[in-house]
Amino acid sequence: MESNTTSSDEQRYQVRRLEITDKNKGFMELLQQLTVCDSVTDEEFQKRFEELKAYGDDHVICVIEDLNLSKIVATGSVFIEKKFIRSCGKVGHIEDVVVDSGARGMQLGKKVAGFLVDHARLTGCYKVILDCSEDNRAFYEKCGFKKKEIQMVKYFI
Ligand SMILES: CC(C)(COP(=O)(O)OP(=O)(O)OC[C@H]1O[C@@H](n2cnc3c(N)ncnc32)[C@H](O)[C@@H]1OP(=O)(O)O)[C@@H](O)C(=O)NCCC(=O)NCCS
Secondary structure, eight states: OOTTOOHHHHHHEEEEEOOGGGGGGTHHHHHTTTSOOOOOOHHHHHHHHHHHHTTGGGEEEEEEEETTTTEEEEEEEEEEEEOSHHHHOEEEEEEEEEEOGGGTTSSHHHHHHHHHHHHHHHTTOSEEEOOOOGGGHHHHHHTTOOOOSOOOOOOOO
């Protein structure tokens, strides 16, 4: 247990995989705190949820539910990329990590990152990588990451 996390916090904040009912617990509103994220219909959500579920352990979305409020307060995802290099090795890609603005500073982001890193390691990845802003560098360093190279991007919209 983290030194600044009490046992009542452990019971209050449940770390688990995304469930379809999480749309009704503020999951999309949480993603809106990260980036452009228009609302989606229940049908659109269900279709995407099932597409992602079909990837099994190769695509995992972690959430933390505040059980007192029945609200999703943190999330992040990891995608497992299968390669030919490194003896058909695998790489984990972490994306879309966000903690609700009212729940930051309580180690929830670190818990999400830890869940995703553990998943990548346990599925046999030789590394796990992510992109972040300079502002979030210190957070990810606290989660055990180190800076390497640069990010390149080309947007289509
Ligand atoms: C970045 C973010 C996920 C951190 O979540 P959080 O729950 O507040 O972070 P934690 O409480 O788990 O912090 C873990 C450690 O990192 C440190 N930390 C967190 N954010 C930090 C920051 N911006 N700068 C420096 N240190 C930071 C904490 O002090 C803590 O240190 P400790 O372990 O020594 O106590 C959250 O601020 C957030 O959602 N930001 C907006 C969305 C975003 O930028 N997501 C990242 C996309 S790459």
